Amino acid sequence: MTISFDIAAAGRSGAASELFGKLSENSPASLLMLNGAELCILGGPKHPLFWEPLATSWLRSDPQPRNRMIEACTSMMIERGLLIEETPGQGYHPGAHFALSPELGITLAARCHPTFVITTSYTRELPPVSLFAVGDEADPVRGLVIEIPDMVPGTKAHAESMGPLGLLFYYVLHTPDSAAEYLADWTLRPTPAKRFHKQPPRTVALIRPGQGPVPTRELTVAGDGTSAHLDGQGVTGEYDKDGLQQVMRDLIVQGTP
Secondary structure, rough: OOEEEEEHHHHHHHHHHHHHOEOOOOOOEEEEEEHHHHHHHHHHOHHHOOHHHHHHHOOOOOHHHHHHHHHHHHHHHHHHHOEOOOOOOOOOOOOOEEEEHHHHHHHHHHHHHOOEEEEOOOOOOOOEEEEEEEEOOOOOOEEEEEEEOOOOOHHHHHHHHHHHOEEEEEEEOOOOOHHHHHHHHHHOOOOOOOOOOOOOOOOEEOOOOOOOOOOOEEEEEEOOOOEEEOOOOOOOOEEHHHHHHHHHHHHHHHHHH
């Protein structure tokens, strides 16, 4: 079960437009935080791109505990001002309708109808850092929402104890330049070697929803904190942070219609 709301209306609201207007190159806008269960309640498993272990954990959960989770999480989202009740007293029950806060409206518009997506990961066991471009026909990239899982590399024990539904996901609105800088900083970091025989590289994939599951472009990045070795079409070799940031800018440009 998911709750009912109008994503398009929230994304077009004056308050949402104001958030986009305040965005500056050097100051990304923090939007909100959701846990895995809340993301599922908001329709996550039906989004164009969703972390499979989280969807599986939600869809295989028993109905009674899941309903209790829906009720508790919906109440918490109302208390945090993310959901505004349009049918007071109905809570999460069928027929209930909610308006979305501007921050949640932008986040869901980006997740549900992204212009393009860039993901970076090194193992399927952990959720990727994902970038969702959000816009409209007139301006296909008004901003880029980066989804950052609160999962320090190598903390498998945390995932096992809390489960995917308990993981936290942070959402930050960026401009193309600040998004490219974030992706460069993130992929420059070395991946943990303790859990692997060999330190794995990160895979960076550009995905266009509606064009099938195969990425439009894919790179591997092996960073050591100072420089990174890249493998991919037209970018094979060693790159410093500035060079890596330009590669990420080019990837964003390639995704933009």
